[in-house]
Amino acid sequence: MQSQGHLVHTETAAYHLARERLQMVEERIASLLDCDIPLVREMSSYVHGNGGKRLRPALVVLCARLCGYQGDRDVDLGVVVEFIHSASLVHDDIVDGAEARRGRSCSHRVWGNQKTVLLGDFLYARALALSVALGKLRIVEVLTQATSRLVEGEILDVMHNGNAQLDLAGYMNIIDRKTASLFAGCAQAAAVLAGVSREQEAALAGFGHDVGLAFQLIDDLLDDDADSERLGKEPGTDLREGKLTYPLIHLLAHASASERELVLSCLGNPARTAAHLPDVVSTLRSNGSFAATRQEAERYAEQARTALSILPANEIREALEELPEFIVARRQ
Amino acid sequence: MQSQGHLVHTETAAYHLARERLQMVEERIASLLDCDIPLVREMSSYVHGNGGKRLRPALVVLCARLCGYQGDRDVDLGVVVEFIHSASLVHDDIVDGAEARRGRSCSHRVWGNQKTVLLGDFLYARALALSVALGKLRIVEVLTQATSRLVEGEILDVMHNGNAQLDLAGYMNIIDRKTASLFAGCAQAAAVLAGVSREQEAALAGFGHDVGLAFQLIDDLLDDDADSERLGKEPGTDLREGKLTYPLIHLLAHASASERELVLSCLGNPARTAAHLPDVVSTLRSNGSFAATRQEAERYAEQARTALSILPANEIREALEELPEFIVARRQ
Numbered sequence: 001m002q003s004q005g006h007l008v009h010t011e012t013a014a015y016h017l018a019r020e021r022l023q024m025v026e027e028r029i030a031s032l033l034d035c036d037i038p039l040v041r042e043m044s045s046y047v048h049g050n051g052g053k054r055l056r057p058a059l060v061v062l063c064a065r066l067c068g069y070q071g072d073r074d075v076d077l078g079v080v081v082e083f084i085h086s087a088s089l090v091h092d093d094i095v096d097g098a099e100a101r102r103g104r105s106c107s108h109r110v111w112g113n114q115k116t117v118l119l120g121d122f123l124y125a126r127a128l129a130l131s132v133a134l135g136k137l138r139i140v141e142v143l144t145q146a147t148s149r150l151v152e153g154e155i156l157d158v159m160h161n162g163n164a165q166l167d168l169a170g171y172m173n174i175i176d177r178k179t180a181s182l183f184a185g186c187a188q189a190a191a192v193l194a195g196v197s198r199e200q201e202a203a204l205a206g207f208g209h210d211v212g213l214a215f216q217l218i219d220d221l222l223d224d225d226a227d228s229e230r231l232g233k234e235p236g237t238d239l240r241e242g243k244l245t246y247p248l249i250h251l252l253a254h255a256s257a258s259e260r261e262l263v264l265s266c267l268g269n270p271a272r273t274a275a276h277l278p279d280v281v282s283t284l285r286s287n288g289s290f291a292a293t294r295q296e297a298e299r300y301a302e303q304a305r306t307a308l309s310i311l312p313a314n315e316i317r318e319a320l321e322e323l324p325e326f327i328v329a330r331r332q
Numbered sequence: 333m334q335s336q337g338h339l340v341h342t343e344t345a346a347y348h349l350a351r352e353r354l355q356m357v358e359e360r361i362a363s364l365l366d367c368d369i370p371l372v373r374e375m376s377s378y379v380h381g382n383g384g385k386r387l388r389p390a391l392v393v394l395c396a397r398l399c400g401y402q403g404d405r406d407v408d409l410g411v412v413v414e415f416i417h418s419a420s421l422v423h424d425d426i427v428d429g430a431e432a433r434r435g436r437s438c439s440h441r442v443w444g445n446q447k448t449v450l451l452g453d454f455l456y457a458r459a460l461a462l463s464v465a466l467g468k469l470r471i472v473e474v475l476t477q478a479t480s481r482l483v484e485g486e487i488l489d490v491m492h493n494g495n496a497q498l499d500l501a502g503y504m505n506i507i508d509r510k511t512a513s514l515f516a517g518c519a520q521a522a523a524v525l526a527g528v529s530r531e532q533e534a535a536l537a538g539f540g541h542d543v544g545l546a547f548q549l550i551d552d553l554l555d556d557d558a559d560s561e562r563l564g565k566e567p568g569t570d571l572r573e574g575k576l577t578y579p580l581i582h583l584l585a586h587a588s589a590s591e592r593e594l595v596l597s598c599l600g601n602p603a604r605t606a607a608h609l610p611d612v613v614s615t616l617r618s619n620g621s622f623a624a625t626r627q628e629a630e631r632y633a634e635q636a637r638t639a640l641s642i643l644p645a646n647e648i649r650e651a652l653e654e655l656p657e658f659i660v661a662r663r664q
Contacts, residue, residue, distance in 0.1 A: 094449045117426045121483040129476040137469045144461040151453040
């Protein structure tokens, strides 16, 4: 709830509307997790009580309203996309024996791999059952396709773990599937719910997609930026775990041989990452890799705003136009 | 493919039809796994090339034909239920660090937990996307509900691992969700595909449900029966892993104090299970626990056959009526 405050920060009617509907999403999440198996309730509450930004439900409720939707089903659709998102996060915590001992604490901080994988399955199944209850096959279609692409992205992500050869095109393909597909699905499903034209539906899908890319690029940037430590996020996680992201790939393409060697020696090496992160950060800074990442994120944010131009120009559109900017400016 | 020979063993027109359509299911599985990510192709082929019995697709194609369905979509529906089934099996292989060292070899025989969890997600997502493509929201509804219940059953199963107090009612609740729900979903979705009355749809759901319970009870029996070793299946897996099943719960309710102690000392203890399995088996035999389990399975098989009485009496119904009997008589 706390971080919704960051998203919904201005007292316009659109923000008031979004906040009100996100509150309804929260209540609906709580009611839907009322399963007759106590462990499922307990685990689900834990997962959804983590103060997530609820960015995807916000996208749903605002896009639905922009498309003129006046009903109440945007709340359930918001819950559906949040469940898909949290299912993917939960499965991301599954670790292999060896890696569990290499600094990742999520898995045993929770309930072990077996229960964690089943919780993710439960959330996926609950999400899709709820999307079916919305009564429109096209909504289920949009969301199952988004979920398929999300999972493909996660698989590519794991496959390229430790791959020092990953280039920007390969990287963009991963985040296109892993992150942008669900953001696109959120906006598109909201458009289908509202029943707008295919042209407007495609515009909103494009908007969501580019917001998703901008979001992921900033996420990568914050991961490498030591300053983000102040916000409780441990920096360098991607590098330590062997994942190259946009800033690091940019750096490897522009750095000197010794700088390249420094970065590659940290890739997938927790001890070296811990010891040398400040050096990596200053190298990222001196090579303009942070700036290049932010610039790319801004390019997608601008493209996202442009996509909205065929939608009605009103207060809700203004709020949605500010969303990419908010995302690029975020510090956590 | 080999074990389909066991299922489809008589040269009637119905069996010929089922075999022909199951062959189409096989070909469709191969074509659908043609993902642009090589690892996904490789893992999926491995999972589906395991010579599974394809019992669920068989249920789908026969039930659809019994309901008068003449189209080709029963093949895709057969693929959907097989993907849901294999996704659940794949996730069942996810293990915790500690348990990976305790005799289960699936996880490292495959690709490690991280990739295995994503393969299961991929199969679930592919299954549901394919069910959407069938064009009937009710089919997706039936299958998402079946999947939800399947996952709940898996969660209950893990929760009761090592629980020596599990009684028959608790156990039947687990297998009702874990196994019978998908069997029921197969038959019901086939009925929805064919567009029969709600009464006939419910009868087929009941048929599938009871076939599923009979199937699971025989599965439990084969797990404990040392004779099944001849067929390449290692007996005592459930006991070794800490899972009480119908024969064992029956035994605990009827055995002498020393016999109870023997069984409980093996529960979740691989070394003791290995050393004492022959004693456990003879105790199961002398207490009539195998016989009681088989009797219960036969009761559900009979109930399943009875459920079909409101469907047209033809050669396909005869084939379906033989299915429970085949399941109860199976040796693997």
